[in-house]
Amino acid sequence: MPAPMISRIRSNLALLNYELRRLYFVHFWKMDIKKGTRISLSAKLDKTHPSGVHIGKNTAVAFGSAILAHDFINGKYKDVFIGENCLIGAGSVIMPGVQIGNNCIVSPNSVVFQNVPAGSIVMGNPAKIVQWNVITGPWGTRGSTQESSRERSAAVQA
Numbered sequence: 001m002p003a004p005m006i007s008r009i010r011s012n013l014a015l016l017n018y019e020l021r022r023l024y025f026v027h028f029w030k031m032d033i034k035k036g037t038r039i040s041l042s043a044k045l046d047k048t049h050p051s052g053v054h055i056g057k058n059t060a061v062a063f064g065s066a067i068l069a070h071d072f073i074n075g076k077y078k079d080v081f082i083g084e085n086c087l088i089g090a091g092s093v094i095m096p097g098v099q100i101g102n103n104c105i106v107s108p109n110s111v112v113f114q115n116v117p118a119g120s121i122v123m124g125n126p127a128k129i130v131q132w133n134v135i136t137g138p139w140g141t142r143g144s145t146q147e148s149s150r151e152r153s154a155a156v157q158a
Contacts, residue, residue, distance in 0.1 A: 018037075018039070020036075022055065025050075031050050031053040031054075031055075034055065034056050036059075036138065037060070039055075039062045040061060040062055040065070041063070041145070043067075044065070044067070046069040046080075049067070049069040052077060056084035056085070056102065058084055059085065059086040060139035060140055061088045062089050068094065076097075078097030079097070080094055081100065083102035083118065085137060086106070089105070092108060095111070100115070101118030102119070103118055103119045103136040104121070104140075106127065107121065107123035110123050114127070119132060120158045121136060
């Protein structure tokens with residue numbers, strides 16, 4: 001059964017909202033945020049050092065999250081890098097100078113002080129790696145291993 005028209009309109013408006021928010025951060029604050037990124041309206045991105053925020057394509061930043069690129073107490077400004085196809089869970093805090101690799105998931109309410117290698121799931125305060133070699137799709141969604149291996153083989157053949 002096809003989705004009702006109001007549902008399709010709402011979905012299209014939500015996608016438009018994500019893109020307009022991304023463009024706002026990119027053009028007015030000079031942040032490096034790639035296409036396809038979804039940033040919640042209640043997520044906080046550092047506006048004290050906005051050029052220090054770098055987010056890869058197809059990454060989701062959930063509600064209540066904070067991405068910091070400055071340390072007010074020590075007067076330091078350090079860039080934060082978040083890779084592609086990542087999920088930053090609700091209420092998480094990414095501290096200045098942290099690099100999060102591609103295909104990572106930061107569990108809700110985690111505080112990330114250290115770099116996170118690609119394909120990892122971290123959780124806790126301070127965030128610790130709980131799973132390695134994770135394959136994620138857009139916005140940190142986890143697909144089956146068969147689908148991911150098919151996608152990789154198709155990409156290699158192309």
